[in-house]
Amino acid sequence: MTPTMAPEATTTATAALKKACDEAYLKGTGSCSNAVWEVIKSMSNAQEPYRVANVLMDHMSANWKTVELEEGYNLANQGIVVVGGTKVEQGNGHVIVIYPGAKKLNGGYMYFYKKGNKDLMLNGTKLYPLCLSTSMGKWPGANSNGDKTVWDPWGSDKGFEGVKFFTPKA
Amino acid sequence: MAAMAPQHKIFAILIALAFTFNAGAQHSFKVNASQCRAATPEELKWLPAEWTPFRIFTRACPVLGPGRRTDLLLISPSAEKFYKSQPGTQANAVKLPAARLYLPGGRFCGTLPYAFPDDPPVEMSVRFSEWRGGSVPTKIDLEISDPTASGNRRTAMVWDPVTRMYQEKNK
Numbered sequence: 001m002t003p004t005m006a007p008e009a010t011t012t013a014t015a016a017l018k019k020a021c022d023e024a025y026l027k028g029t030g031s032c033s034n035a036v037w038e039v040i041k042s043m044s045n046a047q048e049p050y051r052v053a054n055v056l057m058d059h060m061s062a063n064w065k066t067v068e069l070e071e072g073y074n075l076a077n078q079g080i081v082v083v084g085g086t087k088v089e090q091g092n093g094h095v096i097v098i099y100p101g102a103k104k105l106n107g108g109y110m111y112f113y114k115k116g117n118k119d120l121m122l123n124g125t126k127l128y129p130l131c132l133s134t135s136m137g138k139w140p141g142a143n144s145n146g147d148k149t150v151w152d153p154w155g156s157d158k159g160f161e162g163v164k165f166f167t168p169k170a
Numbered sequence: 171m172a173a174m175a176p177q178h179k180i181f182a183i184l185i186a187l188a189f190t191f192n193a194g195a196q197h198s199f200k201v202n203a204s205q206c207r208a209a210t211p212e213e214l215k216w217l218p219a220e221w222t223p224f225r226i227f228t229r230a231c232p233v234l235g236p237g238r239r240t241d242l243l244l245i246s247p248s249a250e251k252f253y254k255s256q257p258g259t260q261a262n263a264v265k266l267p268a269a270r271l272y273l274p275g276g277r278f279c280g281t282l283p284y285a286f287p288d289d290p291p292v293e294m295s296v297r298f299s300e301w302r303g304g305s306v307p308t309k310i311d312l313e314i315s316d317p318t319a320s321g322n323r324r325t326a327m328v329w330d331p332v333t334r335m336y337q338e339k340n341k
Contacts, residue, residue, distance in 0.1 A: 032319075086319065094319035110260065111317075113290040116253030120263040120290055139291070139317045153319035155291065158283075162320075 013079020014100045017043055018146070021099050021132040025145040030136040036083055036095045039132065043081045044168045053093035057085050060166035069150070072165040073129040076100045084131070084150055084165040094153055098165070099130040099146035106151040109140045122155065197236040198299035199307070201244055203287040206231035209245055216276045217245065221267050227251040231286070233298050233307070241306050242279070243272045244296065246286040253290070263290065271336060273306070280327065280336030282312065292316045310336060 017039075024038035033053045040048045051059055060083060067075065072082035076098035085095035105124030113120050122141070128149035135142035141152030154160045206229040213230050214221075221228065224247035235241035246269035253261055266289050269282040284294045293315040298307035308329040315322050326339040 088321045088323065091321045091323060094321070111263075111291055113249075113253055115250045115288065116261075116290070117259075118253050118256065119260045120253070121260060122263045133319075135319070137317055137319075139319065142319050155318040156320075159316075159318055159320040 010078045014077060015079070017076065017079045017081065017100050021097055022145060024097075025132055025134060028134070030134055032085075032095050032134050032142075035132060035134040036097055039097045040081060040083070040168075043079070053085055053095045054087045056083070056095055057087040057093050057164070060085075061164070063169070064166035065169050067165045067167050069129065069165055072098050072167065073103070075167055076129065080167055082165055082167045084163050086154070086159075086162045086164070094133075094135070094142070096131045096133040096144075096150060096153060098150060099132045099144075101130045101146060103127040103129050104149055106149045107141075109148070109152075111140055125157075126151070128152075197301055198297055199234050200295065200297045201231050201233065201286065203229075203231070203248075206244075206246075206248075212276070213243065213245060213272075216272055216278065217270070218267075221247070224252060224267060227255070235305070235307070236301055240274055241301075242298070243274060244282070244286060245270050245272060246282075249285055249288050249290055269296075277334075279306075279334060282310075282327075283314070283325070291318065 020039045020042035024035040027038065029035065033051065033056055037048065037050050067082060076082050077100050082098040083095055084098065085093055087093040104127060106126060106128050107122040107124040110119040110121050128151045130146045131144050131148060131150040132146065133142050133144045133153045139155060141148055141155045144152060151160045154163060209228040209230040214225055214228060227248045229246055229248050231244040232240040233242035233244060247266045249266055266285040268284055269286040270278060271280040272278055282296065284292050286294055286296060288294065295313040297311045300309040301307050306329060310327040312325045314325065327336040328339050330337050
């Protein structure tokens with residue numbers, strides 16, 4: 001069940017979460033797990049050890065509460081940390097934080113398709129919560145300071161299918 | 171020429187069979203997009219209705235077995251041809267139909283995860299192997315290059331002799 005907070009406490013907590021996301025993004029490490037780590041330390045546990053995305057996914061699966069996207073969206077808008085991500089076997093996983101605010105349409109940016117020599121516009125299909133996401137890769141959807149959605153780092157419904165969301169246990 | 175003793179004949183047949191089986195086991199075929207051709211009108215009839223907008227961009231790629239005959243056809247829309255046909259330097263990204271596999275007679279036997287050889291922003295290389303003396307490869311190795319958070323990955327599909335379809339491995 002989603003915990004409830006007084007409206008003024010929610011506003012303060014939401015502003016704090018936004019600030020933590022903004023600061024993590026501005027540090028500009030390009031590493032998704034570092035950005036998420038910064039937010040967790042600010043908002044949930046100052047002693048949280050650093051974990052790479054795949055290890056963090058395992059840690060959250062074992063120790064945090066799994067939430068559906070809609071519940072995660074509501075929690076983020078109460079200033080509570082919700083981390084989403086995917087683990088990639090024999091590769092690098094990716095983790096993000098749900099950024100507080102109203103949902104927006106996914107897509108709305110271009111990427112270059114070299115073989116076709118064209119910029120392709122990824123048009124939106126559905127409203128999703130916003131996200132904090134940083135990445136060293138070239139995918140434009142994977143860098144977001146609340147300007148793109150939780151769907152965009154994965155850039156397709158097929159990719160987003162595997163994303164799981166977690167929040168620290170109260 | 172001296173007649174072969176029956177036991178020698180059996181031995182020779184077994185050796186030939188083992189050789190054929192071994193050749194099939196070792197053979198592999200990586201699909202090269204440059205060897206694909208425009209799908210024929212007959213092949214286009216095999217495709218579902220959602221392929222209609224992509225019919226003129228549809229390519230058929232023969233999968234050659236150990237005997238150099240076409241054992242399968244990989245049929246896919248060509249993203250390159252589709253997007254090059256769009257005017258200007260920009261185009262809307264579209265959801266392309268995923269590549270489909272057919273036996274040479276037109277029996278549908280599986281769907282790959284993406285269009286071949288690319289489904290922007292994803293690129294996919296496809297290798298068929300392990301014929302095991304049969305008329306179709308029993309394994310498909312897929313190497314997916316993906317710039318999104320899903321990342322680069324390798325996956326495989328295997329032939330299910332009961333359904334006579336390719337299934338994602340471990341599903």
